[in-house]
Amino acid sequence: MNQSESNSILENLASIFAKTSNDYDTLKIYVENDEWVQTATKLKEEHGFVFFSWLSAVDWENEVSVGDPPKEHVDPSFEILCCLSDVSDGNFAILSTKIEKTNPTITSLIEVFPGSNWHEREAYEMFGISFVGHPNLTKLYLPDGFEGNPLLKSYELLTREVKPWPGEVDVEPMPESDISSESEKEK
Amino acid sequence: MTTTIDPENLPFVSETSVSVEIETEGMILNIGPQHPSTHGVLRLVAKVDGEKISNVEPVLGYMHRGYEKLAEVRTYPQITTLVNRIDWVSGFCNEIPFIAATEKLMEVEVPERAKYIRLMLTEMARIASHFVFNGAYPLEIGALTPLFYAMEDRERVLDLIESVTGGRFHPNFNRIGGVKPAAGAGPATKKDIQDLPAGFYKETRDAMETILLACDKFEDLVGGNEVFVARTKGVGVLPPEVATAYGVSGPILRASGIKFDLRTTTDYLPYKDFDYDIPIGENGDCFDRWFVRLQEIRESAKIVLQAIDSIPSGPLQAKVPKIIKVPAGECYVRAENPKGEMGYHLISEGGLGPYRLKIRTASFSNISVLPWILEGVLIPDLLAIMGSFDFVLGDVDR
Numbered sequence: 001m002n003q004s005e006s007n008s009i010l011e012n013l014a015s016i017f018a019k020t021s022n023d024y025d026t027l028k029i030y031v032e033n034d035e036w037v038q039t040a041t042k043l044k045e046e047h048g049f050v051f052f053s054w055l056s057a058v059d060w061e062n063e064v065s066v067g068d069p070p071k072e073h074v075d076p077s078f079e080i081l082c083c084l085s086d087v088s089d090g091n092f093a094i095l096s097t098k099i100e101k102t103n104p105t106i107t108s109l110i111e112v113f114p115g116s117n118w119h120e121r122e123a124y125e126m127f128g129i130s131f132v133g134h135p136n137l138t139k140l141y142l143p144d145g146f147e148g149n150p151l152l153k154s155y156e157l158l159t160r161e162v163k164p165w166p167g168e169v170d171v172e173p174m175p176e177s178d179i180s181s182e183s184e185k186e187k
Numbered sequence: 188m189t190t191t192i193d194p195e196n197l198p199f200v201s202e203t204s205v206s207v208e209i210e211t212e213g214m215i216l217n218i219g220p221q222h223p224s225t226h227g228v229l230r231l232v233a234k235v236d237g238e239k240i241s242n243v244e245p246v247l248g249y250m251h252r253g254y255e256k257l258a259e260v261r262t263y264p265q266i267t268t269l270v271n272r273i274d275w276v277s278g279f280c281n282e283i284p285f286i287a288a289t290e291k292l293m294e295v296e297v298p299e300r301a302k303y304i305r306l307m308l309t310e311m312a313r314i315a316s317h318f319v320f321n322g323a324y325p326l327e328i329g330a331l332t333p334l335f336y337a338m339e340d341r342e343r344v345l346d347l348i349e350s351v352t353g354g355r356f357h358p359n360f361n362r363i364g365g366v367k368p369a370a371g372a373g374p375a376t377k378k379d380i381q382d383l384p385a386g387f388y389k390e391t392r393d394a395m396e397t398i399l400l401a402c403d404k405f406e407d408l409v410g411g412n413e414v415f416v417a418r419t420k421g422v423g424v425l426p427p428e429v430a431t432a433y434g435v436s437g438p439i440l441r442a443s444g445i446k447f448d449l450r451t452t453t454d455y456l457p458y459k460d461f462d463y464d465i466p467i468g469e470n471g472d473c474f475d476r477w478f479v480r481l482q483e484i485r486e487s488a489k490i491v492l493q494a495i496d497s498i499p500s501g502p503l504q505a506k507v508p509k510i511i512k513v514p515a516g517e518c519y520v521r522a523e524n525p526k527g528e529m530g531y532h533l534i535s536e537g538g539l540g541p542y543r544l545k546i547r548t549a550s551f552s553n554i555s556v557l558p559w560i561l562e563g564v565l566i567p568d569l570l571a572i573m574g575s576f577d578f579v580l581g582d583v584d585r
Binding site: 023024025026028050051052053054056058059066067068069070071081083087088089090091092094113114115117118126139140141142143150151155157 | 247248251253255256257259260292428431432433434435436440445447449451452453515516517518519521528530532534536537538539540541542543545547551555556559584
């Protein structure tokens with residue numbers, strides 16, 4: 001399949017759904033959270049996106065304990081992402097929906113894609129999102145008794161509490177600039 | 188004179204011991220986390236009835252290092268070091284999609300020569316990874332000899348990777364915008380930039396030709412072994428529709444008959460310049476999974492041979508700022524790794540590090556199908572099936 005054919009398929013797909021974006025070769029389809037399962041089923045059955053690639057979430061928050069905050073002000077929410085792919089031509093689409101932080105629930109995709117089982121368990125323990133209809137929504141990686149949801153932006157890393165980011169090593173000047181500044185001092 | 192045995196009237200067998208209806212009690216068998224056939228620290232909790240498995244629940248997390256969180260507190264160049272350690276059998280391949288995602292957001296055009304070097308090393312890492320499988324898999328089934336041959340041939344590839352990158356397992360060789368100047372290739376002054384080490388092309392050609400011969404040897408030694416065939420043919424059949432619904436990718440998916448190879452459908456590396464086949468299986472059983480990987484070694488060796496003939500000259504690095512800041516944006520870049528689809532969903536807010544980095548690893552999705560495929564199989568087949576999935580726990584737990 002050449003690039004133009006593949007583009008036309010994605011353009012066609014973009015015209016079907018109300019809100020899409022296709023920046024950096026990444027087609028995103030934005031849906032309301034009550035259409036979540038319905039859209040995934042439609043993509044699987046009508047458009048050939050039969051391959052379940054991954055499911056995860058993003059914590060959109062203005063106050064972050066680690067890293068950089070978003071550039072522009074965002075409404076605090078969880079964005080759920082689910083990547084589906086077509087095995088005949090390698091196209092992929094990322095489904096995206098937003099759910100409120102006060103009520104982080106969404107319907108599980110397990111009926112459509114059984115592979116979403118572990119991905120949803122991971123999102124559950126890392127973000128605290130509950131998936132309605134999941135048969136075994138328990139921790140996947142973290143040990144029993146672990147408290148907190150580590151991938152939340154409010155969750156602090158202990159090492160960064162001790163040494164704030166960026167650490168001193170991170171902003172160390174390049175060796176050449178060191179030498180030049182020293183030689184300037186000598187002058 | 189021939190004697191016939193009347194089963195009704197055997198003098199030495201008591202009545203009860205010939206009864207085939209033995210009442211067995213279900214029990215829970217714990218396999219791992221420290222078990223030689225689990226490739227690391229995977230624990231399986233199996234409900235067994237006699238030798239038959241009725242239900243398996245994999246328990247993960249013994250290797251969880253939290254790379255997605257760690258990536259949020261590191262700069263982009265630092266993350267390359269982290270992602271090297273996801274699938275340590277083919278460390279080099281893990282860097283490629285991350286670097287490609289960063290370059291996509293920065294809109295950096297990588298020099299052709301750097302792309303070719305990346306491609307060659309990726310294919311070498313694939314060969315090394317598949318050799319580990321080719322040695323370890325017969326071992327799990329009971330054949331010890333192939334391991335020694337496999338390790339010898341893998342060493343040829345690792346030596347080549349080491350001669351270029353300086354590292355055997357964790358090269359950390361890719362830079363945003365190109366590759367690092369090669370190790371041991373002369374001075375690093377700007378006039379005389381380091382490139383591939385002296386004699387690299389000849390050594391690569393020799394090694395790849397030896398590897399092509401080694402593949403024939405493996406086909407006879409392993410594929411011609413009746414015990415191996417009996418243990419793997421028709422065992423652990425994975426239908427294509429189940430494989431896709433679980434997100435099983437790579438050689439396992441292709442063994443089930445689906446021709447899905449991201450090398451041909453995406454442009455993260457210039458694979459379109461090369462002539463190679465995508466081997467697929469027919470039955471989706473353990474034998475096909477072994478056979479597809481063996482064929483892939485051949486194809487990868489052919490790609491490397493073509494690459495050393497056609498590698499363009501030119502710079503190794505595009506011009507990038509000294510302090511890497513990635514413009515705000517979001518993209519998903521995926522690559523065909525030896526284990527399957529590996530991808531990075533990178534969300535940048537314009538800072539020194541990503542806002543969120545979702546790491547999609549192949550083995551995690553691949554082994555999520557284990558509860559489905561292990562239902563109703565016998566315990567000896569459990570080892571044959573798990574071995575044929577060729578997973579690495581670092582790739583499962585991240």
